[in-house]
Amino acid sequence: MPAAHILVIENDRATQQLIALNLGMAGHIVSCAPDAASALMLLEHDCPDLILLDWTLPECRRGLSGLSGLALVRRLRTQLHTRALPVMMVTARASEADKIMALEGGADDYMTKPFSPREMLARVHALLRRAPRSAGWHSGVHDPLDTAGLRLDPHTLRVMAGARELALGRVEFKLLDVLMRHPGRIHSRAQLLDQVWGNAVYLEERTVDTHVGRLRSALQPAGYQRRIETVRGSGYRFVGAAA
Numbered sequence: 001m002p003a004a005h006i007l008v009i010e011n012d013r014a015t016q017q018l019i020a021l022n023l024g025m026a027g028h029i030v031s032c033a034p035d036a037a038s039a040l041m042l043l044e045h046d047c048p049d050l051i052l053l054d055w056t057l058p059e060c061r062r063g064l065s066g067l068s069g070l071a072l073v074r075r076l077r078t079q080l081h082t083r084a085l086p087v088m089m090v091t092a093r094a095s096e097a098d099k100i101m102a103l104e105g106g107a108d109d110y111m112t113k114p115f116s117p118r119e120m121l122a123r124v125h126a127l128l129r130r131a132p133r134s135a136g137w138h139s140g141v142h143d144p145l146d147t148a149g150l151r152l153d154p155h156t157l158r159v160m161a162g163a164r165e166l167a168l169g170r171v172e173f174k175l176l177d178v179l180m181r182h183p184g185r186i187h188s189r190a191q192l193l194d195q196v197w198g199n200a201v202y203l204e205e206r207t208v209d210t211h212v213g214r215l216r217s218a219l220q221p222a223g224y225q226r227r228i229e230t231v232r233g234s235g236y237r238f239v240g241a242a243a
Contacts, residue, residue: 002169004049022117036067055091161222183240
């Protein structure tokens with residue numbers, strides 16, 4: 001399964017670290033928030049592919065909203081860019097009534113604590129497979145791009161090489177979108193981290209190298225992998241002219 005960006009909203013640090021560790025080992029990009037207000041601030045800058053959410057969240061300081069996990073789900077379902085975002089509740093509340101309340105309130109799945117990492121990953125991957133292609137990243141901020149015979153449509157999240165559709169993960173799609181918007185421009189790894197993952201997500205720069213490799217692999221069947229050029233000591237660029 002392609003790497004996904006997953007937001008973990010959990011105030012218990014040990015549980016948060018356990019979830020983030022196992023998701024990271026499975027190849028996913030993870031950002032964390034300890035409460036609803038912090039999560040909403042993150043979601044203003046970037047929309048992940050999936051949210052793992054604790055029901056019981058703490059009161060927030062400085063007058064910010066101290067929403068419960070369930071109230072946060074309901075709020076997300078009212079906003080256009082998060083309406084279709086997959087959400088899995090991860091909570092110690094195990095009664096049937098709680099599960100029904102969460103699912104009817106907008107959650108897509110419900111996992112009770114304690115849980116095994118294998119079950120968590122299985123549920124995460126099942127949700128990602130079911131998610132609409134446009135759920136994670138609210139695009140549509142610019143027109144489709146067509147460069148050197150490669151067409152990228154941010155409205156449908158499709159990449160076409162002639163009549164052939166290329167299968168890109170969401171992170172690779174966003175990476176290609178940034179590079180194709182400015183053919184020939186060199187983007188540093190730090191710039192790509194900021195534009196693709198958002199400045200609220202703290203990742204090592206080598207993460208970019210990993211996803212550039214995956215992007216090249218996705219472009220290879222149509223012979224476009226060499227369009228993604230490494231500029232030694234500087235970063236990457238999309239080569240629009242003949243390569």
